[in-house]
Amino acid sequence: MSTSAPAKLRVMLCDDSSTVRAALARVLETDPAIAVVARVGDGAQALAALDGAPSAERAQVVLLDLEMPVMDGMTALPLILRREPRPIVIVASALTQRGASATMEALRAGASDYIPKPGAAGGGLNDPNFRADLLAKVKGWARLRQPTARVAASPPRPARRGEPPRIICIGSSTGGPQALAALVRRLPRLITLPVVIVQHMPAGFTAMLAKHLDALGGPPVSEARQGEVLEAGRIYLAPGDHHLLAKAEGARTVLHLSDAPPENFCRPAVDPTLRSLIAIYGRAVQAVILTGMGHDGLMGCRALAQAGGAIWAQDEASSVVWGMPGAVARAGLAQEQGTPESLGDALAHLCGRRP
Template identity: 65%
Template sequence: MLCDDSAAARTIMSRMLATDPDIKVVARATDGGDALAQLTAMPVAERPQVVLLDLEMPRMDGMTALPLLLKAAPQTAIIVASALSQRGATATMAALRAGAVDYVPKPSAAAGGMNGGQFQAELVAKVKGWARMRRPASRAAPTAAPRYVLAARPAVIAGKPRAIAIGSSTGGPQALASLVAKLDRPLGMPVVVVQHMPAGFTTLLADHLNRIGTLPCSEAKDGEKLLPGRLYLAPGDRHLLIKDVGGSLVSQLGDGPPENFCRPAVDPMLRSLVAACQGRLLVAILTGMGSDGLAGCRSVTGAGGAVLAQDEASSVVWGMPGAVAKAGIASAILSVEDIASRILVAGADGKRT
């Protein structure tokens, strides 16, 4: 279901989604009240698996409609669409806290509007990914047994890891929230995170994660000394690099060109960490499109570090973790909860990962 007061937006998104034969737009609504009326009138078996919900609409806006839609159809995944602005970022994070599963930022006219290929790829991937996650087992298509090769043996980091690094993209905010909520004990090293997100959104994501877990979380600052037991999130539109300065890990924010079409990107962070930590590094690659992090993970394992990949079943999009898994450089392929458990073990004693 598409819910947007703009007829142009509904038309553009309908056309984009129609390019994928697995997606069918079953309803279009002009505001939250219209969406709620249409949803509740549908037989339960025919309700959409995903609702794309605009946040700024007349009559009934998205934030007002969100809890009502969730109550009426708790198994439906709601992805909110918001303006690519600070106001839009604030509304988006409020929606995620209220039960939306994900978001798509609507590009401004100055940025090319909604006609860009990147927006379409993200839109299609999130709709398909969350539909798969919410599909009842009886309706799920049978899948072949996964084919990937684990590292020949569980990697053992030589000494306690100096840092934990996490990379994520599509579906990442929810995965990060689940992971951070499980990190309920002190860690003996800093945790650095790259989540593909626009500027402005990462500030609010850091605040969101800070409220969820017991470990303090903030956006990384240029020249900041990284402290054990804290989470540092790469700011939107800045690469996060880590350097060893006099025996301490220090963050450096960079304006270098995007890598894997992303800034921040996972690969430059991992390259810098390999040099700063001399291989004493544990990496977790979570849900996301593409293969950002693959090259960096090769460097990590080559230097003696260890890599964990999120499993396909719990990933909205098994692109980034799938690339690492299929390359045979992951020492384990796990759910988010099990990745958190491995991080806690590594953070406590630095032994087998």
């Protein structure tokens, strides 16, 4: 008795460069679980391909370039998202300030995620980090959309043992912008602690992400600046291509941007930020590790656990990639796990007061 092979994940490539489309197809089809079912050159062709395909053959994920002739990605995005069943859209963005701004606009308009196109100096589309990131995002978002995926219910508000926190450190990577937005939305405008966020992102993109998060109605969010004094009630985002470190200067805590080598292949990385905070606050650091590839944050959380601090992690069911939070959870360091929303509620209960 034969069993049918599992259906492949269907992907559409929408880019005005045939060379880029061919290169992306080669990357995606290295995974036997993925099939590229359409390659089109602009947004109008993408809509026609979606409408012309039977439901069982229609693309489930659309990799969408933003800058194209005829119909660009931003024009096509809301029209693509009206199709049923609704496709997952991952936008491909240029590594420029304009590209970063357009990416954040696309996320606000309903795109699930973004993938920055690497420059030729870094190996271009053959860069192994780009290839791994692309495959992880395509498969991760598709997994979350599956009917069998069950997002865990909000856990009870975690009870904190020992010393109350004096600072919160949040780390994230793949899938992080949407997870951060979901968490920050749950925080009240008035919080009693400073919050530091380390999101793996290129330079330029973090400034746009800070503006995106700042507009959500929670605490004020800004990209961290060299020499800035840490203040309660604010959220500081590590800028791309710099580690974010805290240093005690008298009674103040001052932020410093470091050009030290990448850690865990990342700059900014979570581990150096956590180490610097533990040196000042000890067990009074509260760490939250959200969705992301790799294991950045694991060593910092080990040090925090030894100091007696609290560590929470995003659960597997709600993570695009359960790499970073999974590493912390499997090491037995996560005292609580939950969705970004439930973790945000718990943080609000822990350190905030609603107006």
